[in-house]
Structure formats: C-alpha cells, structure tokens
Amino acid sequence: MVIRRLRRRIPLLLATALAVAVPMATTAEQNEDPYLWLEEVDGAKPLAWVAEQNAGTLKVLEAVPEFEPIHARNLEILNSSARIPSVTIRGTYLYNFWQDADHVRGLWRRTSLDEYRKSDPAWETVLDLDILAAAEDENWVWKGVSCLPPASRQCMVSLSRGGGDATVKREFDTRAKAFIKDGFSLPEAKSQVNWRDANSLWVGTDFGEGSLTTSGYPRTARLWHRGTPLAETQVIFEGKEEDVSSSAFSIHTAEGRYDLVVRTPAFFRGENFIRLGERLVKLDLPEDANLQGLFKDQMLVSLRTDWTIGDRTYPQDALLAIDLDQFLQGSRDFQILFEPSERISLGQVSTTRDSLLLTTLDNVRGRLYRLTLAEENWSREEIPLPGLGRVRITASSNDSEIWFYSYTDFLTPSSLFLVAEEKSEQVKSMPAFFNTDGMEVAQREAISRDGTKIPYFLITPKGFQANGKSPALLYGYGGFEIPMTPRYSAIVGTAWLERGGVYALANIRGGGEFGPRWHQAALRANRHKAFEDFIAVGEALVATGVTSREHLGIMGGSNGGLLVGASFTQRPDLFKAVVCQVPLLDMRRYNKLLAGASWxxxxxxxxxxxxxxxxxxxxxxxxxxxxxxxxxxxxxTSTRDDRVHPGHARKMVARMLSMDHPVYYYENTEGGHAGAANNNQRGYATALDFAYLWMMLR
Known part of the structure; x- marks a missing residue:
C-alpha cells in the first residue's frame, strides 16, 4: 500500500480539512475590517457582489484572443482518451476513476491486470456518478473510497455536494456493484472513516457540541460496530479541544492487523498509540517523528529533527526500522534504512507484501529504491529511471507483490511502469501534447536576502533569447514541507511554452525539497524567508535577461496564493501579473476561518x-x-471551498477596489479547494488564468 502520514496531518492543497462556523466578529473587528460581511459564504449580499465581480472579469478575459483556443485545447487534453488511467490495487482488480466529455461527473471502474496491460483495456463500470446524480437529483462530486482489504468488496464511498470537503459516506458492495441497504452510512459532514474489519469502522465526525477541536477536526476516535446507532459508537480516544485532531485506523498486513490511534496537537507533531487488546499503549517516539507504517512486524519511523538515544544520534530526515515487539519491550536499536545528506531527502515510503519502497529527492530530482528484509537484514536496490525527473509510487498493496510507479519531467510525457516478478515494464505512456523541439530545461540558483542559495528550474521555449523580452511565469508554493518537482504539464506546455512563454519553478524554503530542515527554515517568525526566496528568483530572472518586470508574472494557489499575495504587496515593482488562486490573505483572522486554526x-x-x-x-x-x-x-477562488475560506480573496478584492486598485476576480460556485469539480470547470478556469497572463505580459 502507499503509506499515508498516519497522523492525517493535511497540507492545504492535498487533503481534507474540517470546517467550523465563522465566529461572530466583535465591534472592534468590524470597525477594523469593513468587509467582514463578505465572509458570509452564501449570503445574498456577498453572492450578489460575487456575481458582479465575475461578470466584469469574464467579459474582459473571455475576450482575450488566446482564451478560446486555450479553452478548447484544455478540454481536448483533460478529456483525452489517451490520458493514463491511474489505478489502485484492490483485491484481484485494478480500479480507476475516470472523467471525460461523456462522463462529466465520472465513472468508478475496474479491470484485470492482464487487461490493463493492453493498449485499450476493457473496463467494467462499478459506479456511474452521472447516473447516480441524476437518479438522486444531487450535484455529486467524487471524493474517493476506502475499502476493506484484502478482498476490497466492502467500501465506504465519499460523495460531495458541489466539490467541498464535507461528504456523505455510504457503504458499497463492489461485487454487487450497489450501495448496501442499511449498511454503514454517514450524513454530510467532514468525517474520517477507516475499516477495522467487516463489521466495524473507525470513525471520527461531528457528534455535536464538544466533539470537534477548535480547528474543526474530530476530537474523538471511535469504534463503530455494525448495527449500532452512530450516536452510540464506542469512544476509544479523546483528544484536547485545542488539538488539531484525533483519529484511529488499522493497517492490514500479511502478518496481521495493527490498530493505531494518533493525537495531533499541531501540524507535524503528534502522539502515536497502538491498541493491544482493549489497552492503548503510547509509542515512545519524538513528538515530531512520523510513524510511516508497519512492515514485516517492523515499525517504520522518519525523523523531523535529530533524535539522541543514549550515546547514539539518529539524524533528521532519516528513515528508521525496528522490530515492533522489541521496541515495546524497551529496545531502541534502530536500523537506518535511509540517511539524508545536504541535498538528498526522503520522499515517499510505500509497501507491498514483501518489499519496502522508497523515493528520494536528489537535488530535487527523483530516485527510486526497493528494500527487502530477510533474517533481520535489509537489502537495497535502486530501480533505474528514464531520466532526472520526478518519480511517484502510484499504487501498491500489502496483499500483492505488484506495484506501479510513474516517471515524468518537464518535457517528457508521463509514463507508468508496472513492477511484477521483480521486473519493471512500461505499461502506459501519455502522448506528447505539445511540441518540445527547441525547448530547454536548466536548473539554476538565486541568492536570497540572507545569502541562501535557492534552486529553481527554468524551461525556455524554442527560439528563446535572453534579451528581457520574453513573457515569463514563475510558480511557487513554499509551505507544509511539500516539494515542487519536475512534471510534464500538457496545459502549461500548450497554453504557455508552445506559445513562446518561459516557465520557472521555484524551490523555496518552506517546501520539502531538501527535507524537514528546508521546511523548518521558513516557519512562523521565519516565514518571511519563503517570500524573500521567491522574490530572489524573480529578481534573478530579470537580472539574467530571461525576462523583465514588464513581462514577469507569478502564480500560486492556497499557501502559494499567500506566497504571491505577500510577494506582490512587498515588491509591486517586480511583477506585472499575479494569478492568486484559492488564497489565504487575511492572516489576522485566518485562524478563525474554517480549518485555519490547524495551520x-x-x-x-x-x-x-x-x-x-x-x-x-x-x-x-x-x-x-x-x-x-x-x-x-x-x-x-470557489464558493464551495470549505478549506480555505473564499472570504480571503473576496475581502482582498474589496479592499483593493476601495483604494482604486483595479483587479480581476472570478469565483466558481463549485469545486471546493481544487477550484473546479470536473474537467469542464478545470479547462475553463485554467484558460482564464492563461488568457489573463497573455493579456498582461505579451
């Protein structure tokens, strides 16, 4: 299985955040901020304001000559049957969720491994979301599924109204291809569920007053037995109100089932417990260590700071392994499975039945390894990759020895590889959606204000000359230990590079390009370093003649929206265009809006x-x-974003307009934090982005 962070610590762009009601503002706050009324998400007055802003912006951006051809090409790409159908290994099937022009909401479907190897596999539909939505008169958006291994016959399907994080969860039988009458079911809420066995679920949800933390996450972890009313579920663990969350879940392996509980007092901090019978035993680990999983009765732990035990110090970002029973009996003699260096950091950790899989970042370029354990000795082999791009373990299972990984870089279409019987074969590849002839990729460095070297990737189009005249787009994120790595983007390629634009990707502090230390260098009082790094890359693009201020644009979403918001307010002279997507902007009130307190x-x-x-x-x-x-x-932004409040963008626009600063604004009424609920909305929104950029920068 692809191991997720067991604390469920969720960065802004990647996972579910649980909302709480916006608290009533005090008179002092209202006097200080005259635009608090825009925080009322579905209020008549705010929505009328949104409609007015949308109308003015769309009239301008849809008229940009590049809009229609980019929009049409986006839809061709997003709905192309030549896309790689990514899969999840469940029992004897490979499952895929697919959207295209004929299946706007999407199909949950499956096929066999032998069939998947074919160029045009036959798929069996398990659930048609378009038919379901029509039958139930609901605006359903797929939000994933959790299944009970190894057979994966019993699943909990998550459906969202309009694309927000709040979901309805229902038990589904994959053999009958139908929802189970009187099965497990949760009403619309921001819930967490995980299978313990065929007749019990771990559940965290809103049980009423006192059941959520101030961040809006479940405060209690409960065990729900089939036939028991949800309100009568057994409380296994209760965290503190000021925590981020508490959750329980099971890891199912060939050696047995492990029941675990995690209390998360803050992002990247937590307490881990293992359930032995009816007893919870706390695992004696550093509070900021990450329990990566269990494999062959070995506990896997990665470190976010150095850990000294006796006369031995285990380094930050190391991956450690120890026999779980020995650890519970007091041993702390870990084996080091991965040890970082200044420019090499730990990436993914995944498991199959008999293999431990690792990816690493070597100067922001991916590498892939397979480890095996025999008689307490670990062996390690590197899996060769086609180039120096990004590698992702896309699917694995604790019940099988087959697994998949993908490879991509800026100019090479993504490929999917299958590993079976210890042999790797390419089974799928994306077509070349844009012509890369004459394009070049370079890795450069900028010098930030404090002297730190900040790497960035630069992709230049055919015929590029460093004369300061090229339109250039700089993208960044810089938060939550999330690395920005090379990848093939057909939309960036067709909408920007192929039309003559330069693209730069910044690897600034706050991200995870060089492990926890790179992230920790821009936390809290040092957050300004992320902004300084990003500005330094922009300055380097101008200083080296790649572009000029008149042709330099920046883009970022979520935490990246905060990044570009801080950058243009600090250096308005440096940037000509700014695309600020689903952003945080009002950091005076962010902790009072939705899941903000958890950040x-x-x-x-x-x-x-x-x-x-x-x-x-x-x-x-x-x-x-x-x-x-x-x-x-x-x-x-999006009206249905119940993770980062749309009030951030709304209020910023209102404030800037009140100061006679012209802006453009578009708020999609669906889509949640992703900003779009289907391919049609994705294609439209990104066409607006690039139409704006061409209008401003050409």
Missing amino acids: MAEYGNPDEPKDWAFIKTWSPYQNVKEDIDYPRVFFR
Missing part, C-alpha cells in the same frame, strides 16, 4: 501579540496600501 504551527497565532508582531509585517490583507501602484492581480 498555526506553520504561520503563528495572530491572537498572540508576539506572533502578530511578525505576521503583520507580511499579511497581504493588512499590507496593501492606497498610495502604491500594484499590478492588476487576478484573484480566483
């Missing part, structure tokens, strides 16, 4: 004067000024 370990607590002292220096909403000439920013 205070990243940004700081604005209610603490010592933290607000540094947050206020870069919070975009508080730092936009009336007498400064800003670029005309394009803000884009």
Whole structure:
C-alpha cells in the first residue's frame, strides 16, 4: 500500500480539512475590517457582489484572443482518451476513476491486470456518478473510497455536494456493484472513516457540541460496530479541544492487523498509540517523528529533527526500522534504512507484501529504491529511471507483490511502469501534447536576502533569447514541507511554452525539497524567508535577461496564493501579473476561518501579540496600501471551498477596489479547494488564468 502520514496531518492543497462556523466578529473587528460581511459564504449580499465581480472579469478575459483556443485545447487534453488511467490495487482488480466529455461527473471502474496491460483495456463500470446524480437529483462530486482489504468488496464511498470537503459516506458492495441497504452510512459532514474489519469502522465526525477541536477536526476516535446507532459508537480516544485532531485506523498486513490511534496537537507533531487488546499503549517516539507504517512486524519511523538515544544520534530526515515487539519491550536499536545528506531527502515510503519502497529527492530530482528484509537484514536496490525527473509510487498493496510507479519531467510525457516478478515494464505512456523541439530545461540558483542559495528550474521555449523580452511565469508554493518537482504539464506546455512563454519553478524554503530542515527554515517568525526566496528568483530572472518586470508574472494557489499575495504587496515593482488562486490573505483572522486554526504551527497565532508582531509585517490583507501602484492581480477562488475560506480573496478584492486598485476576480460556485469539480470547470478556469497572463505580459 502507499503509506499515508498516519497522523492525517493535511497540507492545504492535498487533503481534507474540517470546517467550523465563522465566529461572530466583535465591534472592534468590524470597525477594523469593513468587509467582514463578505465572509458570509452564501449570503445574498456577498453572492450578489460575487456575481458582479465575475461578470466584469469574464467579459474582459473571455475576450482575450488566446482564451478560446486555450479553452478548447484544455478540454481536448483533460478529456483525452489517451490520458493514463491511474489505478489502485484492490483485491484481484485494478480500479480507476475516470472523467471525460461523456462522463462529466465520472465513472468508478475496474479491470484485470492482464487487461490493463493492453493498449485499450476493457473496463467494467462499478459506479456511474452521472447516473447516480441524476437518479438522486444531487450535484455529486467524487471524493474517493476506502475499502476493506484484502478482498476490497466492502467500501465506504465519499460523495460531495458541489466539490467541498464535507461528504456523505455510504457503504458499497463492489461485487454487487450497489450501495448496501442499511449498511454503514454517514450524513454530510467532514468525517474520517477507516475499516477495522467487516463489521466495524473507525470513525471520527461531528457528534455535536464538544466533539470537534477548535480547528474543526474530530476530537474523538471511535469504534463503530455494525448495527449500532452512530450516536452510540464506542469512544476509544479523546483528544484536547485545542488539538488539531484525533483519529484511529488499522493497517492490514500479511502478518496481521495493527490498530493505531494518533493525537495531533499541531501540524507535524503528534502522539502515536497502538491498541493491544482493549489497552492503548503510547509509542515512545519524538513528538515530531512520523510513524510511516508497519512492515514485516517492523515499525517504520522518519525523523523531523535529530533524535539522541543514549550515546547514539539518529539524524533528521532519516528513515528508521525496528522490530515492533522489541521496541515495546524497551529496545531502541534502530536500523537506518535511509540517511539524508545536504541535498538528498526522503520522499515517499510505500509497501507491498514483501518489499519496502522508497523515493528520494536528489537535488530535487527523483530516485527510486526497493528494500527487502530477510533474517533481520535489509537489502537495497535502486530501480533505474528514464531520466532526472520526478518519480511517484502510484499504487501498491500489502496483499500483492505488484506495484506501479510513474516517471515524468518537464518535457517528457508521463509514463507508468508496472513492477511484477521483480521486473519493471512500461505499461502506459501519455502522448506528447505539445511540441518540445527547441525547448530547454536548466536548473539554476538565486541568492536570497540572507545569502541562501535557492534552486529553481527554468524551461525556455524554442527560439528563446535572453534579451528581457520574453513573457515569463514563475510558480511557487513554499509551505507544509511539500516539494515542487519536475512534471510534464500538457496545459502549461500548450497554453504557455508552445506559445513562446518561459516557465520557472521555484524551490523555496518552506517546501520539502531538501527535507524537514528546508521546511523548518521558513516557519512562523521565519516565514518571511519563503517570500524573500521567491522574490530572489524573480529578481534573478530579470537580472539574467530571461525576462523583465514588464513581462514577469507569478502564480500560486492556497499557501502559494499567500506566497504571491505577500510577494506582490512587498515588491509591486517586480511583477506585472499575479494569478492568486484559492488564497489565504487575511492572516489576522485566518485562524478563525474554517480549518485555519490547524495551520498555526506553520504561520503563528495572530491572537498572540508576539506572533502578530511578525505576521503583520507580511499579511497581504493588512499590507496593501492606497498610495502604491500594484499590478492588476487576478484573484480566483470557489464558493464551495470549505478549506480555505473564499472570504480571503473576496475581502482582498474589496479592499483593493476601495483604494482604486483595479483587479480581476472570478469565483466558481463549485469545486471546493481544487477550484473546479470536473474537467469542464478545470479547462475553463485554467484558460482564464492563461488568457489573463497573455493579456498582461505579451
């Protein structure tokens, strides 16, 4: 299986965040912020304001000459039958969720391994979301599925109304291809479920007053037995109200089932417990260590800081293994399975029945390894890759020795590889959606304000000359230990590179390109370093003649929206265009909006004067000024984003307009934090992005 972080610590772009009601603002807050009314997501007045802003923006951007051809090409790409159908290994089948022009909401379907190897495999439909939505008169959006191994006959299907994180969960029988009457079912909420066995689920949800943390996550982990009313589920663990969350889950392996509980007091911190019978035993690990899983009765742990035990120190970002029974009996004699270096960091950790799989980042380029255990000795082999791009373990299972990985880089279409019987074969490849002739990729470095070298990738189009005249788009994220790595983007290629644009990807601090230390270098009081790094890359693009201020644009979403928001308010002279997607912007109130309180370990607590002292220096909403000439920013968000509140973007736009700073604004009424619920919406929104960029930068 592809092991997820067992604490369920969820970065803004990658996973479910649980919302709480927006607290009533005090009179002082209302006096300080005249746009608090825009935080009322579905209020008549705010929605009328949104409609007015949308109309003005769409009239302009849809008229840009590049919009229609980019929009049409986006839809061709997103709905292409030549896309790689990514799969999950469940029992004897490979499952895939597929959307195209004929299946707008999507198909959950399956096939066999032998059939999947074919160029045009035959698929069996398990659930047709378009038919289901029509039959139930619901705006269903697929949000995934959790199945009970090894057979994966029993599953909990998650369906969202409009694409938000809140979902309805229902038990589904994959053999009958139908929902189970009187099976497990959860009403719409931001719930967590995991199978323990055929007749019991681990569950965390909103049970009423006191059942959620201040971050909006479940505070209790419960065991739900079949036939028992949801309200009567057994409480296994109860965290604190000020925690981020508490959750319980099972890891199913060939050696047996492990029941675990995780309390997460803050992002990247937690307490791990194993359930032995009816007893919870706390695992004696550093609070910031990450329990990566269990394999062959070995406990796998990665470190976010150095860990000294006796006279031995295990280094930050190392992956450690120890026999679980020996650990519970007091041993701390870990084996080091991966040891980092300055520019090499740990990536994914996954398992099959008999193999432990690792990816690493070597100067932001991927490498892949397979480890096996025999008589307490680990052996290790590197799996060769086609080039120096990104590798991802895409599917594996604890019940099988087959697994899949993908490879991609900026100019090479993605390929999918199958490993079976210890042999690797390419089984799928994406077609070349754009002509790469004459394009070049380079890895360069910029020098940040404090002297730190910041790497970035630069992709230049055919005929490029470093004369400062090329339109250039700089993308970044810089948060939550998420690395920005090379990948083939057909939309960036066709909408930007093929038309003559330059693309740059910044590997700034706050991300995970060089492990935990790179992330920790831009936390809280040091958050400004992420912004300085990004600005340094922009300055380097101008200084080296790649582009000029008149042709330089920046783009980022979620935490990346905060990044570009802080960058253009600090250096409005450097950027001509800004695409600010589903952003955080009002850092004075972010911890009061939806799941914002769970991110205070990243940004700081604005209610603490010592933290607000540094947050206020870069919070975009508080730092936009009336007498400064800003670029005309394009803000884009979603009404149904119940992770990062749309009020961030709404209020920023309202404030800038009140200061006579023209902006563009588009708010999709569906889509959740992804900003789009289906391929049609994705194709449209990204066409708006690139139409804006060409209008501003050509």
